[in-house]
Amino acid sequence: xxxxxIAGLSYWYPGSEAPALRDINLTLESGDFALLAGRSAGGKSxxxxxxxxxxxxxxxxxxxxxxxxxxxxxxxxxxxxxxxTAGMVFQEPEAQAVAETVEEEVAFGLEQQAxxxxxxARRLDAALGAISIEHLRHRRLHTLSGGExxxxxxxxxxxxxxxxxxxxxxxxxxxxxxxxxLVAALERTRQQRDVCILVAEHRLERLLPSVNRVVEVxxxxxxxMTAEEAALGLESVPPATWLARTHAGSPAIxxxxxxxxxxxxxAAAIAPPAPGxxxxxxxxxxxxxxxxxxxxxxxxxxxxxxxxxLTGANGSGKSTLFRALTGLARLxxxxxRYPRHGTDQGSGTRAITAxxxxxxxxxxxxxxxxxxxxxxxxTLRNRGKHRPAPADVTATAARWxxxxxxxxxxxxxxxxxxxxxxxxAMLAHDPAVWxxxxxxxxxxxxxxxxxxxxxxxxxxxxxxxxxxxHDVESAAQYATRVVGLREGVIEFDLPARQAFAADGPLPxxxxxxxxxxxxxxxxxxx
Amino acid sequence: MTPGAWIAWVTLVMVVALATTNPLYLGIxxxxxxxxxxxxxxxxxxATSFRALVVFGLVMMAVSLFVATVNGSYGDHVLFTVPxxxxxxxxxxxxxxxxxxxxxxxxASIRGTAILCVLFAFxxxxxxxxxxxxxxxxxxxxxxxxxxxxxxxxxxxxxxEDLRRIREMRAxxxxxxxxxxxxxxxxxxxxxxxxxxxxxxxxxxxxxYAASARPPLLPRLAAAASAPLLIAxxxxxxxxxxxxxxxxxxxxxxxxxxxxxxxxxxxAQRTTRFRTEPTPLVERLAxxxxxxxxxxxxxxxxxxxxxxxxxPFAGLPPLxxxxxxAAVALLCAWPAxxxxxxxxxxxxxxxxAEPSFAQDPAR
Numbered sequence: 001x002x003x004x005x006i007a008g009l010s011y012w013y014p015g016s017e018a019p020a021l022r023d024i025n026l027t028l029e030s031g032d033f034a035l036l037a038g039r040s041a042g043g044k045s046x047x048x049x050x051x052x053x054x055x056x057x058x059x060x061x062x063x064x065x066x067x068x069x070x071x072x073x074x075x076x077x078x079x080x081x082x083x084x085t086a087g088m089v090f091q092e093p094e095a096q097a098v099a100e101t102v103e104e105e106v107a108f109g110l111e112q113q114a115x116x117x118x119x120x121a122r123r124l125d126a127a128l129g130a131i132s133i134e135h136l137r138h139r140r141l142h143t144l145s146g147g148e149x150x151x152x153x154x155x156x157x158x159x160x161x162x163x164x165x166x167x168x169x170x171x172x173x174x175x176x177x178x179x180x181x182l183v184a185a186l187e188r189t190r191q192q193r194d195v196c197i198l199v200a201e202h203r204l205e206r207l208l209p210s211v212n213r214v215v216e217v218x219x220x221x222x223x224x225m226t227a228e229e230a231a232l233g234l235e236s237v238p239p240a241t242w243l244a245r246t247h248a249g250s251p252a253i254x255x256x257x258x259x260x261x262x263x264x265x266x267a268a269a270i271a272p273p274a275p276g277x278x279x280x281x282x283x284x285x286x287x288x289x290x291x292x293x294x295x296x297x298x299x300x301x302x303x304x305x306x307x308x309x310l311t312g313a314n315g316s317g318k319s320t321l322f323r324a325l326t327g328l329a330r331l332x333x334x335x336x337r338y339p340r341h342g343t344d345q346g347s348g349t350r351a352i353t354a355x356x357x358x359x360x361x362x363x364x365x366x367x368x369x370x371x372x373x374x375x376x377x378x379t380l381r382n383r384g385k386h387r388p389a390p391a392d393v394t395a396t397a398a399r400w401x402x403x404x405x406x407x408x409x410x411x412x413x414x415x416x417x418x419x420x421x422x423x424x425a426m427l428a429h430d431p432a433v434w435x436x437x438x439x440x441x442x443x444x445x446x447x448x449x450x451x452x453x454x455x456x457x458x459x460x461x462x463x464x465x466x467x468x469x470h471d472v473e474s475a476a477q478y479a480t481r482v483v484g485l486r487e488g489v490i491e492f493d494l495p496a497r498q499a500f501a502a503d504g505p506l507p508x509x510x511x512x513x514x515x516x517x518x519x520x521x522x523x524x525x526x
Numbered sequence: 527m528t529p530g531a532w533i534a535w536v537t538l539v540m541v542v543a544l545a546t547t548n549p550l551y552l553g554i555x556x557x558x559x560x561x562x563x564x565x566x567x568x569x570x571x572x573a574t575s576f577r578a579l580v581v582f583g584l585v586m587m588a589v590s591l592f593v594a595t596v597n598g599s600y601g602d603h604v605l606f607t608v609p610x611x612x613x614x615x616x617x618x619x620x621x622x623x624x625x626x627x628x629x630x631x632x633x634a635s636i637r638g639t640a641i642l643c644v645l646f647a648f649x650x651x652x653x654x655x656x657x658x659x660x661x662x663x664x665x666x667x668x669x670x671x672x673x674x675x676x677x678x679x680x681x682x683x684x685x686x687e688d689l690r691r692i693r694e695m696r697a698x699x700x701x702x703x704x705x706x707x708x709x710x711x712x713x714x715x716x717x718x719x720x721x722x723x724x725x726x727x728x729x730x731x732x733x734x735y736a737a738s739a740r741p742p743l744l745p746r747l748a749a750a751a752s753a754p755l756l757i758a759x760x761x762x763x764x765x766x767x768x769x770x771x772x773x774x775x776x777x778x779x780x781x782x783x784x785x786x787x788x789x790x791x792x793x794a795q796r797t798t799r800f801r802t803e804p805t806p807l808v809e810r811l812a813x814x815x816x817x818x819x820x821x822x823x824x825x826x827x828x829x830x831x832x833x834x835x836x837x838p839f840a841g842l843p844p845l846x847x848x849x850x851x852a853a854v855a856l857l858c859a860w861p862a863x864x865x866x867x868x869x870x871x872x873x874x875x876x877x878x879a880e881p882s883f884a885q886d887p888a889r
Contacts, residue, residue, distance in 0.1 A: 088732040090729050094684070100658035103801070104800075111799060111800055112735050112797055114797050115798060116798065117798060328698075360698070365692060365695075379699045411717070426699060429700070
């Protein structure tokens, strides 16, 4: 049964000349599990919001064409009524909660609809049960992990019993365990209820095998296809799908499917350059927040040419390690030293970061200048160049591939570009050691590939980096070594080849298909 | 204890502490508040502000005493003299320093104690009840207004967290700290806060949250009319003794208009409450007693009974109190009795597993 149709729809954001969506034609059936794929800023989020009327009712702007969802025109139906038809889960778990406890949060939407108390009780049980979070019922939201909060957000939408479920990059802020739990909850929902699910997402490994339809959104235009067609046609696909496409010419939506179709392949391992002198020596680092020990007895050495992928679940101490290494977190015990500049734990953040640049999560919030050029110039100025020459600023912009944005306001560029500008602003003075905290969170394929290239370049030039990440596939592109943290303790510290191998702690898809290779670049026909 | 009961208690403390200047009564109230604080739960999100409010109260007390000292004071019992300049009378006649009298210090401590009592009581209230619980027990007519306040209060900590993170990022970029750095901190924090509010507003709209349904036209006009009526009431009341009856009529009319709007707005609001907290009989009695206490204190004050006022400048007269006044002041301790016999059940209802550490940085 057809649930939603969009016919000849185009949309312009307020004050924008170019349309964000152009001539969209799309039909969704009841029971569909559909994926919206495509680059950042291509129009995925906008298209998603057409289905529940946030575009244009909340965002304004101009729209032509027609959308119909379960008999309603979302562009005109009041949000109070539309919420019963189309429910939406947003990217950030923190930015969508209004209540204090899980139970209140799930009941909130029902209370707004003046649903009877006994009925609220029934739907609460059903929604919490449907995604197995009954045990969280009386917990306070701020004590939950990101993955748990995202499932609570899903439950509070399910409680309204919508027929269309919209999710806007729901796993981009979650660690692998949290993302896995959310996708499992979606699959269970689809089995239990007569509902159509539409997910916009970049992380396809887990979703591609589950969905029955894929809509590619690029440049504001949408193309509908089956999952198999997507496996052959999408720009960015998981490595297993990519290998099946390039080496067998056939669609594979999962690792198992790829294994069935792939011919015998051989590995042509690319050896990382040999590490040089030590750039950072840390011994026995321990950090405690009150009673909680966030980092315990961490020791390691970082050498020229090394790129370390720092992995571990949320809360395992990755950010704490970075804060300790830049003097932001007080050390309970232990020492560290950057031999090349002679700075150590007693030097203070300003002195340490002259040699070791830290890019925290969401660095874009600190941007405040009118232009990208001024942002870069400020960091250079802070780092001792009293009046940085325009040529210096231009060279920095070129190094980060943002020279064409130099005059733009950092708040006006796309999210992906903003992220790049923010990283460039934090590292404009070109320190030898880079510390990056989840730089690929929510990034699309091309953005990840760009960052991987930048890291390899930096290492080849005698620099070194530590990158905290959940993204194993993209880490395999740049890491020479992998350090795993678990509850504040270094669990393993291995060369990348071992860590990402099929029998290692973090096997990549490629490694599981082609023994000896860890990335698709290392795979050759046997 | 329910939020309503806590609000009744805070109101009682506030009224008693501000209505009396008798140090004996104030001392009783302060001791009562300390006693309640010892029994009160500290589970609300405002628990951190408890200490801040107590410290603020003590600072206010100190400032009050300091100002009394620096300003010099009149009175017969001069303790010591602070040397300081005087400005000639034709320039305003202000003087710093001068004789410091026991009377001046006594008056300053009385003011300080009253403020300390009120701030301390608010601290206890903040720690015991989260804004979300208060929201749950507001009448329907005020639901949307209180929801906005509650959500605002929830966003506040994340904005403070933003400021902290932006400051760190400034340090990571090698920026010096100073007044000139202020725009670099404030601009991104404000923009970030606005963006977060917009995202929350969008999420709420997607979940069917709509602005509150409006009551019919007439009650709304009545609500609008209540403001001029109440202004007219206070004006005529204080204008002349002879016109007080008219002031009372205006006040009643204004209150009636507001009441009408309140009832109509309650009826127009089409939302349900899943969980409401029933108020146990003991607490209902305590709420009634608190309100009676407020009325009693105000009546005693206006009738000039029960030694409610104390004027140290009348030559530091000996302190006296009446049993009735002391009884009303002692009433401020009632939550201690309630909590002693039935420890707060609501804190047990939400079994908190160990806090998760979803975010690394110091929280």
